[in-house]
Amino acid sequence: MRESREARVIGVDLGGTNIKAAAITKTGQVVTKVEWATEADKGVEHVINRLQKIAYTVAEEAGWNWAEVTGMGIGLPGFLNFRTGVVEQAVNLGWKNTAIISVLSESMGIPVYFDNDANAAAIGEAWVGGGQGFDHVAVATIGTGIGGGFIINGHIVRGANGMVGEIGHLLMEREHGRLCNCGKHGCLETISSATAMLRSAREAVREGAQTTLSQFALDSLTTRDVIDAARLDDKVAYAIVKQAMETLGIALSHIGNTLNPQRIVIGGGVSKAGEIIFEFIRKGFEQGALPRVIEACQIVPAKLGNDAGVIGAAKLALEA
C-alpha cells in the first residue's frame, strides 16, 4: 500500500531548538512545510504532543485528509534502538530511553519510523539531492563540526551503535594536532570545520600576519569573511582555506578508497562558499584516492539545504 502512487508521508526533523515537519510526496517533493519551537524543556510528553500536532497541521495545510497519510518518519539527534523503537539517549532533547515509535504510531494510527538526524539528511540528499540516482553515496556536512552518512547498495548504513559517519573525528594530524571536543588531538574537525578555519584566521591575525583580515575586529570575524578573503587572493586566508579543504579532501579520499562511492555530496554552511572550496577538496581527494576511485566518483554540493532532514525522514516511511 505504501508503495502505491497515493503514498503521502510526513517527514519530521526534530532538533533541540526547532521541529520542522513537511508533507512529502512519494517522489520527494515538499508540498508544505511548518516549523515550530521544540520546547524540549517542557518534557517528553509535551514534545510528543507537539510532534503529533505538527504532523496533523502540516497534513491539513497540504490539503491531505489524515486518512490519506501513509506514514511518518522522524530524524532526531540521538542514539536509537531500531529494534525497539526507543530513543536511548538524545542529549539535546534531554531524553533517555524514550519509547516514541510505539507511542506515536498507536496514537496517530500510522506507521512511524526514525533515524538519527545525520542519517536522515544523508538519505534525503541521496534520494532527491546531490546523490540522486546513485546507490553508493557518501554525504559529508561541513559546518561548526563535520559529520556524515552513507548510502551503500541503496541503503543507509546504520552500524553497531549509532556512530556511523563520525568523519569529523578521523585522526588527520598524529602529532601536534589541536585538541578536539572529543578529547583527542588532531581530528579532521580541528582542521577543516568552519570553526577550525576561523580559529586559524584569528591565530594568524594575532600573530601579526599580513592579511586583510586584520581590519576586522577579531570577535566579529566569521568563516565567511575568511573564505571571501581567500577568494580575493588574500594570501594568508587563501593558505588557511586551502590547507583546511585539502585535508578534508584527503579524509574523503579515505572514504573513496574504502567504499568506492559514485557521489560524495558536500553539505553544511561551508559548502555554500562554492567553487573555491570544491576545488581544494577535489585536489586533496585526487592526492589520496586511486585513479579508478577518482574516475567513478564526483564530489558535488548538497542540493536540499535545510530540507534534507525532513525529506530523508519522509523516505524512511516510504521505503519501510
Next chain:
Amino acid sequence: MRESREARVIGVDLGGTNIKAAAITKTGQVVTKVEWATEADKGVEHVINRLQKIAYTVAEEAGWNWAEVTGMGIGLPGFLNFRTGVVEQAVNLGWKNTAIISVLSESMGIPVYFDNDANAAAIGEAWVGGGQGFDHVAVATIGTGIGGGFIINGHIVRGANGMVGEIGHLLMEREHGRLCNCGKHGCLETISSATAMLRSAREAVREGAQTTLSQFALDSLTTRDVIDAARLDDKVAYAIVKQAMETLGIALSHIGNTLNPQRIVIGGGVSKAGEIIFEFIRKGFEQGALPRVIEACQIVPAKLGNDAGVIGAAKLALEA
C-alpha cells in the same frame, strides 16, 4: 529451494596460479576441497573447462550427485560487471570482457555467481569466520599488500567500480612517504604491509642499527624474522613492527569512525604473528577511534585462512 536444508553449493577460488574448489554445506562447512593449477596461459576456454571439471570433481568427492548441487560461486581477481555477468578485466588471468556467468550456468545447469576475490574472502570471514554472527564487519588482509572488504547491513559492499576495500592505499603519510606501487607516496601499504616492515628492517641493518637482525644475510631476511625479533625485545625490530602496526590501527580507526563496525577481522600472513601485532593494532585504533566506536568493535584474527575465499564464494550461491 536454495534456502532449503538440502542446499549444497560449490565455492571456487580462481587465481592466476591455482583454482581451489570446495563442496560446502548451507552452514558453511567444507565437505571436501580440491586444488588444481589454473593453466591460465592455455586461454579462456581452457580455464572455463577446468572450472566445470573441478566443480564436478569436488561434488563427486563429496559424494553429491550433480543434481543435488544448488549453485556455484566463484571469487576471482578482477573487475566484474554484476549486471551482465562479465569479467571486464582480470589481469592475472589475462581476461578481458569474458562472459563467464552465462556460459557456466548454462553448461552446468545451475545458477553461478561471482565476486572479486577480496570480497569473497570478506564474505567467508563474516559468515563463519572472525565476523560470524555480525552484520557490520570489516575484513583487512595484511600480507605483501593490504586489502579489505566490508559487510554492511549484512551485505557485501560492492561500490561503483570494484574498488571497495582498497585500504592499502589510504594516504597515511602526506610528506616524505615512500613510493607505492600505485604511483602515490605514503600509502598505508608502504608502511604496514609485510613488505614494508621487511624493507624498514633492511634499511635499519644497512644503516648499521644495533639489532640482532644484522646477523641475517639481508637477502634471506623475512618479515617473520623481524616480528620474531620484535617479540624477543630487539629494540630496532620492536620499533619497526610497532610503527607499522600502530599506523595500521589508525587507518582502521578511520574505518571505525566511518562505518562503526562490530568486528574488524585481520587476515593475511602478518595476522599469523599473533598477539604482538594485535596489541599494536589495537593501540593505534584506540588512538584514532571515538570511545563509543571502540566500545562496539572488537579487532580479531581471521579464522578461515586460505579457505575464506571458497567459503565466501559458496555463500554467494546460497544467499542469491
